Amino acid sequence: MDRTESMATASRDAGGGSVAPPVDAAVGVGGRFALHALGYSIPAVANRLPYMLGGLTFLGLAVLVVTGMWLDQYYNPDPLAAHASVVYTVTRAPLGAWVRALHYWAACVVLVSIMAHLVYVFRRRSYTRPREVTWWSGVLMLVLVAGLAFTGTVLRADQEGGEALAHAVAAAELLGPLGAPLSRDFAASASLLTRLHNAHVSLLPLLLVATIALHFWLIRHLGINAASEARAVFSAHLRRLAGFGLVGFAALSLLAALFPPALGHRAVEGVEVTKPFWPFLWIYTLENTLGLWGMIIGPAVLIGFLIAVPLLDRGHERPTWLTGLAAALFVALLGALIYGFFAPQMQHIGM
Amino acid sequence: MRGHWVLLLGLLAGVPAAALAHDVGVIRLGVEEAAAGSELEIRGEKLSKNTEFTVVLRGALETHTLGKVRSDSAGAFTLRVVLPAEASPGAYVVRVLAPDGDESARAELRLLPAAPPAPAAESHDHHEAEGGHDAPVEATADPLDLPLDRSPLEWAFVLAISAGSLAGGLTLLRRP
Numbered sequence: 284m285d286r287t288e289s290m291a292t293a294s295r296d297a298g299g300g301s302v303a304p305p306v307d308a309a310v311g312v313g314g315r316f317a318l319h320a321l322g323y324s325i326p327a328v329a330n331r332l333p334y335m336l337g338g339l340t341f342l343g344l345a346v347l348v349v350t351g352m353w354l355d356q357y358y359n360p361d362p363l364a365a366h367a368s369v370v371y372t373v374t375r376a377p378l379g380a381w382v383r384a385l386h387y388w389a390a391c392v393v394l395v396s397i398m399a400h401l402v403y404v405f406r407r408r409s410y411t412r413p414r415e416v417t418w419w420s421g422v423l424m425l426v427l428v429a430g431l432a433f434t435g436t437v438l439r440a441d442q443e444g445g446e447a448l449a450h451a452v453a454a455a456e457l458l459g460p461l462g463a464p465l466s467r468d469f470a471a472s473a474s475l476l477t478r479l480h481n482a483h484v485s486l487l488p489l490l491l492v493a494t495i496a497l498h499f500w501l502i503r504h505l506g507i508n509a510a511s512e513a514r515a516v517f518s519a520h521l522r523r524l525a526g527f528g529l530v531g532f533a534a535l536s537l538l539a540a541l542f543p544p545a546l547g548h549r550a551v552e553g554v555e556v557t558k559p560f561w562p563f564l565w566i567y568t569l570e571n572t573l574g575l576w577g578m579i580i581g582p583a584v585l586i587g588f589l590i591a592v593p594l595l596d597r598g599h600e601r602p603t604w605l606t607g608l609a610a611a612l613f614v615a616l617l618g619a620l621i622y623g624f625f626a627p628q629m630q631h632i633g634m
Numbered sequence: 635m636r637g638h639w640v641l642l643l644g645l646l647a648g649v650p651a652a653a654l655a656h657d658v659g660v661i662r663l664g665v666e667e668a669a670a671g672s673e674l675e676i677r678g679e680k681l682s683k684n685t686e687f688t689v690v691l692r693g694a695l696e697t698h699t700l701g702k703v704r705s706d707s708a709g710a711f712t713l714r715v716v717l718p719a720e721a722s723p724g725a726y727v728v729r730v731l732a733p734d735g736d737e738s739a740r741a742e743l744r745l746l747p748a749a750p751p752a753p754a755a756e757s758h759d760h761h762e763a764e765g766g767h768d769a770p771v772e773a774t775a776d777p778l779d780l781p782l783d784r785s786p787l788e789w790a791f792v793l794a795i796s797a798g799s800l801a802g803g804l805t806l807l808r809r810p
Contacts, residue, residue: 359694359725361724361725361744363723363724363725363744363745363746364693364694364724364725367693367694367695367722367724368694370694370695370778370780371694371695373780373782374780374781374782377788378788378791378792380782380784381784381788381792441778442773442774442775443775522806522809523806523807525803525806526802526803526804526805526806526807527803527807528803529799529800529802529803529806530799530800530803530804530807531803532799532803533796533797533799533800533803536792536795536796536799537792537796539792540784540789540792540796543782545777545778546777546778546780547774547775547776547777547778548773548774548776548778550773551772551773554773556773556774556775557775558775628775
């Protein structure tokens, strides 16, 4: 065994830290990019698909970033020109219809995978000490992804987008000073649509990147919560993740080509004839039941519960009532979402 | 040998001259926004002298010819046009085209709806209108019927990228 190999072996035996060969061993392209740093040890069970939901969510976000940059080349955030620019993107821009469909389906995948990841992490109690901040950063990511989905809907500037914008304004009015950034008077020099476009392409993505960086940092240094003794190398985990990601992208690509998402007619103000983007249908059900306050109370209860979870479960086992409460919330959310799909269309604003 | 250098220098000197063969003219509209169907005065300067130009209104989805005008001996013109009433509101560019079709000058114009906005529309955040396709007055949840025909090249690209991703993914998953 030469000196380099023995150093690497010793480092691995010492507890799975990153393998840092001497500078003269860092040769080739991989060496120059310090890829040997990815050779650290992780639980072998992390190579199972349920443990990869977070990584797959990240890959979905990467697809959204790339397709979003393409779409933004053709998008005009001027309220008078927004809808026409989307029509132009879909009908005339090179690969525009496919890229927009890819963006839509990738958003759907991200929303499903982030929720599945959250449920799986809850099931494994990976939010308990010392991983509370990892959990809370995940909850913040969920909020940011929901914000991106909402602003993305508004940018279409079709009837559904116009109604979503009207709901945002109504929610801002209900929230008083807290809702000021979503009010029309917040910045008289720029329209609300333009400001939501800015939020969609810069503010929210930047916050998301910072939160993802924190999330990854904590996972790297606090480790993956797994009882298994078997170990694997992280670089092999990345390779497997990339494999699933590429197969998923192939499916997404064909889905986008065969089933492009619809675009509605330009928005007509003051009426509600559409239902929201499907991940928000559970809020629509709450609005049907509780009125406009439903769209504030529902998300507040859900986010409040998720934030409280690590504080409510601090023992050796999860309290039965907490498991029951979580299950009840999940069933209620799923039920409200399905009901929202079939519920009669209703007018909420001004009622 | 010396002749080659002279020829080369002559050619190089000709490049900027050729590049400047088309005007970098200026047009002034006086307003940044105007309603469809209203009158607009367009003043052109620093254009080719005694040349006939075509003035068009170009949007994301539609283009309207506003008229033809001839510049004077100073390379200037004044044209009064009526903006097409049927043009959809939105962001447009007024373009002055030389006889060969190249753009000689341009200015941005925001076209407002011809009819006064409905009383409820106190601001334009709700996308009162934009260009292009059928614009129903009544709200509808129905999707637009857009032509989504893809060219064979586009299909080939999509299929190639899908097949490449699938092959790459399966290769990575099969590796131990």
